[in-house]
Amino acid sequence: MSNIGNYEERCETFTWEQAEQELEYRPGGVLNIGWHCTDRVCLQGQGDKTALIWEGMGGNEKRYTFHDIRRASNTIGAFLRGLGLQPEDRICLFMDKIPELYLGVLGILKIGAIAQPLYSAFGDESLFVRLENAQTKAVITQKKHAPKVRKILDKLPHLQHLIIVDHDGKPLKEREVAFSLEKSAPVETLDIHPTSAESPSLLHYTSGTTGLPKGVKHVHYSLLSQYMTAKWALDIRDDDIFWCTADPGWVTGTSYGVIGPWCLGVTQCVLDSGFSAEAWYRFIEKNRITNWYSAPTAIRSLMKAGEEVVRKYDLSSLRALSSVGEPLNSEAVLWSERVFGKPFLDTYFQTETGSIMITNFQGMKIKPGSMGKPFPGITAVILDQKKFEPYAEPGKIGLIALKPGWPAMMRMYWNNEETYRKKFNNGWYLTGDRASIDKEGYFWFVGRDDDIINTGGHLVSPFEVESALIEHPAVAESAVVSKPDTINMEVVKAFVTLKAGFTPSADLDLEIMNFIRKKLSPLAMPQEIEFTEALPKTRSGKIMRRILKAKEWGEEIGDTSTLEND
Amino acid sequence: MSDELKDIVLKYVIDEYLEDDSEPITYDTPLISGGIVDSFSMVSLKRFLENKYKISIPDDQATPEAFDSVDKIAVLVKKFTKA
Numbered sequence: 001m002s003n004i005g006n007y008e009e010r011c012e013t014f015t016w017e018q019a020e021q022e023l024e025y026r027p028g029g030v031l032n033i034g035w036h037c038t039d040r041v042c043l044q045g046q047g048d049k050t051a052l053i054w055e056g057m058g059g060n061e062k063r064y065t066f067h068d069i070r071r072a073s074n075t076i077g078a079f080l081r082g083l084g085l086q087p088e089d090r091i092c093l094f095m096d097k098i099p100e101l102y103l104g105v106l107g108i109l110k111i112g113a114i115a116q117p118l119y120s121a122f123g124d125e126s127l128f129v130r131l132e133n134a135q136t137k138a139v140i141t142q143k144k145h146a147p148k149v150r151k152i153l154d155k156l157p158h159l160q161h162l163i164i165v166d167h168d169g170k171p172l173k174e175r176e177v178a179f180s181l182e183k184s185a186p187v188e189t190l191d192i193h194p195t196s197a198e199s200p201s202l203l204h205y206t207s208g209t210t211g212l213p214k215g216v217k218h219v220h221y222s223l224l225s226q227y228m229t230a231k232w233a234l235d236i237r238d239d240d241i242f243w244c245t246a247d248p249g250w251v252t253g254t255s256y257g258v259i260g261p262w263c264l265g266v267t268q269c270v271l272d273s274g275f276s277a278e279a280w281y282r283f284i285e286k287n288r289i290t291n292w293y294s295a296p297t298a299i300r301s302l303m304k305a306g307e308e309v310v311r312k313y314d315l316s317s318l319r320a321l322s323s324v325g326e327p328l329n330s331e332a333v334l335w336s337e338r339v340f341g342k343p344f345l346d347t348y349f350q351t352e353t354g355s356i357m358i359t360n361f362q363g364m365k366i367k368p369g370s371m372g373k374p375f376p377g378i379t380a381v382i383l384d385q386k387k388f389e390p391y392a393e394p395g396k397i398g399l400i401a402l403k404p405g406w407p408a409m410m411r412m413y414w415n416n417e418e419t420y421r422k423k424f425n426n427g428w429y430l431t432g433d434r435a436s437i438d439k440e441g442y443f444w445f446v447g448r449d450d451d452i453i454n455t456g457g458h459l460v461s462p463f464e465v466e467s468a469l470i471e472h473p474a475v476a477e478s479a480v481v482s483k484p485d486t487i488n489m490e491v492v493k494a495f496v497t498l499k500a501g502f503t504p505s506a507d508l509d510l511e512i513m514n515f516i517r518k519k520l521s522p523l524a525m526p527q528e529i530e531f532t533e534a535l536p537k538t539r540s541g542k543i544m545r546r547i548l549k550a551k552e553w554g555e556e557i558g559d560t561s562t563l564e565n566d
Numbered sequence: 567m568s569d570e571l572k573d574i575v576l577k578y579v580i581d582e583y584l585e586d587d588s589e590p591i592t593y594d595t596p597l598i599s600g601g602i603v604d605s606f607s608m609v610s611l612k613r614f615l616e617n618k619y620k621i622s623i624p625d626d627q628a629t630p631e632a633f634d635s636v637d638k639i640a641v642l643v644k645k646f647t648k649a
Binding site: 057096145147148272274275279304305455487488506507513522523 | 585589602606609610613614616631634
């Protein structure tokens with residue numbers, strides 16, 4: 001029997017007050033995610049239960065109980081406080097998936113500061129934009145990533161501390177400080193900052209089609225959403241061994257890689273290594289993982305690796321499989337059912353929503369390729385894009401919209417109220433995704449409403465990539481679009497015109513790719529560059545990306561009446 | 567197997583994908599499974615090899631497993647150089 005039981009009954013009866021009661025939160029009282037994920041679990045008698053099984057390079061393993069993570073997060077929190085960091089200060093975590101990343105999120109939350117986890121593969125420019133926007137006060141990082149921060153320090157006068165967690169004894173530079181969790185005396189009791197429901201907790205950055213990345217501000221009240229969805233959407237149970245493969249630099253990795261399992265007092269595993277089908281299956285077998293939350297890109301990579309490798313491992317522990325980041329194609333659902341004995345269930349949410357909004361549920365009929373149904377307590381509709389009113393009848397394609405007010409809904413885009421307001425229309429939160437609903441109430445994803453590229457489950461802004469491309473000395477103009485990809489769903493493709501004196505070549509192609517990879521991130525790196533004499537433009541000089549994109553996707557080009565040279 | 571080829575590939579990986587303070591790597595250090603070169607960056611590594619050795623590596627052969635160490639990359643390059 002699944003945790004959610006009867007879906008229809010839950011939809012009729014559930015209110016967020018139920019989550020408040022289960023979490024023993026009284027409106028108006030103190031609510032702190034860090035405390036809920038550690039101290040409260042210990043107070044419930046689970047202190048000696050394994051909280052984290054971490055494996056790094058070469059099979060190096062570390063295990064932590066809930067008492068351990070309580071003390072470790074206290075220790076980190078106390079250290080940060082000792083540096084003078086205050087409630088609501090932004091503290092960035094810029095690390096690989098090492099224990100200090102997960103425990104650091106909790107430590108930051110415990111002192112009432114705002115955790116700003118960033119993907120450790122970001123280049124210095126991507127890093128600068130996000131740290132500058134947030135006026136980040138401190139960065140916690142590893143020595144291998146510190147050089148990227150050092151490169152931009154001069155441009156970040158508000159950044160007071162560069163904290164290195166694996167410092168090797170070399171002389172520290174200005175604003176740098178070493179911190180070792182292992183060598184620090186554990187702090188048994190920390191004064192948890194009395195955060196309230198609306199106190200800011202996390203700041204996640206997400207890309208848009210135009211403009212700079214936006215800082216999505218979440219609050220401690222989001223815990224209610226993450227708690228309930230971890231229980232009912234991911235079906236996480238007391239005796240589960242849970243593995244969320246997402247990096248905490250992205251919202252999935254914090255909502256369900258830190259908060260979800262730990263506020264439920266459940267053991268979770270983290271594998272800090274690159275992708276390898278063998279390594280992943282070995283990890284599942286070794287730790288008897290029961291509940292696995294991954295992404296379509298990874299699932300497709302596993303499919304590509306083949307079934308022979310699956311048979312080498314005992315994966316019988318697996319009970320519940322879920323997926324997030326981009327639509328899970330029906331082929332992947334059917335494959336997993338055949339190969340693992342159970343299907344991956346698609347779940348849907350965004351950085352801005354903070355928790356799962358539309359999902360498939362254990363025990364409910366699965367329609368392969370469908371997003372599933374709205375989570376109890378969530379009102380999701382398909383809006384007519386002209387009137388911004390919900391379609392009454394099924395089968396119509398329109399904008400997925402949500403009725404505002406669920407606990408994990410973002411409270412603001414950092415320093416960008418204007419853009420925040422544009423996310424709402426006629427009383428609805430606009431996701432920017434398009435879908436339809438069938439007669440049985442299942443949602444079916446159609447595509448984005450804008451030019452944002454979703455590659456491997458991560459959003460990449462064409463504008464950001466184009467802006468970076470024209471910083472290359474050879475590039476005159478560029479247009480960036482998505483191109484279909486069997487593994488990543490779509491990847492970045494750049495069309496580039498060159499300045500006088502430069503000629504297209506394989507070496508220049510590679511040079512530009514590496515330039516973007518290092519400046520922005522591997523995700524933003526064009527997987528293909530096409531040199532062209534001219535980009536399609538309107539008579540007013542606007543680049544017509546949609547024509548380039550339509551050609552990549554084999555679609556109708558559409559109206560070219562405004563095309564300059566038509 | 568030519569050490570010169572391996573040295574060239576090793577140097578490229580160090581120059582392009584490692585920061586100054588990274589742990590040293592060797593011919594058999596896991597690159598993809600070790601998180602040194604992620605799956606997106608693999609495309610640039612493939613492009614480097616194709617440009618450098620004037621070969622074409624089919625997409626279905628450019629797998630994370632085939633790129634997982636300098637040793638394995640050298641095998642791949644040799645295979646398509648002969649072909």
